[in-house]
Amino acid sequence: MYKLIGAAQTRAFRVMWMLEELGQPFDLVPAKPRSPEAMEYNPSGKVPALLDGDELLTDSVAIMQYLADKHGALTAPAGTIARARQDAMLFWLIDEFDAILWAAAKHSFVFPEDQRVPAIKDSLKAEFARTSGQLSERLQGPFLMGEEITVPDLLAVHCINWSIGAGFPAVDDKLGTWAAGLRKRDAFKAAKARGA
Numbered sequence: 001m002y003k004l005i006g007a008a009q010t011r012a013f014r015v016m017w018m019l020e021e022l023g024q025p026f027d028l029v030p031a032k033p034r035s036p037e038a039m040e041y042n043p044s045g046k047v048p049a050l051l052d053g054d055e056l057l058t059d060s061v062a063i064m065q066y067l068a069d070k071h072g073a074l075t076a077p078a079g080t081i082a083r084a085r086q087d088a089m090l091f092w093l094i095d096e097f098d099a100i101l102w103a104a105a106k107h108s109f110v111f112p113e114d115q116r117v118p119a120i121k122d123s124l125k126a127e128f129a130r131t132s133g134q135l136s137e138r139l140q141g142p143f144l145m146g147e148e149i150t151v152p153d154l155l156a157v158h159c160i161n162w163s164i165g166a167g168f169p170a171v172d173d174k175l176g177t178w179a180a181g182l183r184k185r186d187a188f189k190a191a192k193a194r195g196a
């Protein structure tokens with residue numbers, strides 16, 4: 001059985017949601033970032049980490065894509081044009097959503113206080129408003145890549161949830177309605193329940 005190290009309030013939630021989508025049972029080792037529990041598995045103290053047998057995997061997006069490939073769901077197959085486009089969407093979300101939210105977190109509570117530049121947050125919020133508008137335009141089907149749910153959908157919705165918690169500007173109605181629909185999925189609700 002998989003062992004997931006992390007807390008639902010962190011990027012570990014994405015992996016919890018993915019495991020639920022795949023119907024894969026997992027043990028959750030509750031570990032806050034930089035906690036002794038996190039460091040026991042990942043010396044950097046970063047979460048999430050996933051134990052697959054004896055192998056320790058890190059980075060939420062790498063783990064989600066690994067699980068999707070391994071179990072043959074929520075992804076286009078490697079080496080296809082569809083996969084190249086899916087990966088492009090994934091990396092765009094990392095650049096334009098995750099990185100912005102992470103930068104805001106760093107300047108709110110991650111960095112030592114004397115290295116925080118709170119003023120940067122207004123610029124990050126404006127950038128998020130622009131890029132969430134772009135995502136809304138890119139959303140053409142029921143899911144980001146069309147008819148089927150894929151890894152980028154989980155990443156995007158997790159980032160939208162994170163943006164709400166961080167007090168970022170609300171996404172537009174189209175994106176908001178879409179994200180609300182994905183939050184109604186059984187797998188999302190199951191992941192929420194595991195983290196509660």
Ligand SMILES: N[C@@H](CCC(=O)N[C@@H](CS)C(=O)NCC(=O)O)C(=O)O
Binds near residue numbers: 011034045048
């Ligand atoms: N790119 C990594 C980032 C992981 C990460 O930075 N996680 C945060 C919690 S959401 C953390 O553990 N931070 C502690 C630190 O950076 O020292 C991923 O997606 O897993």
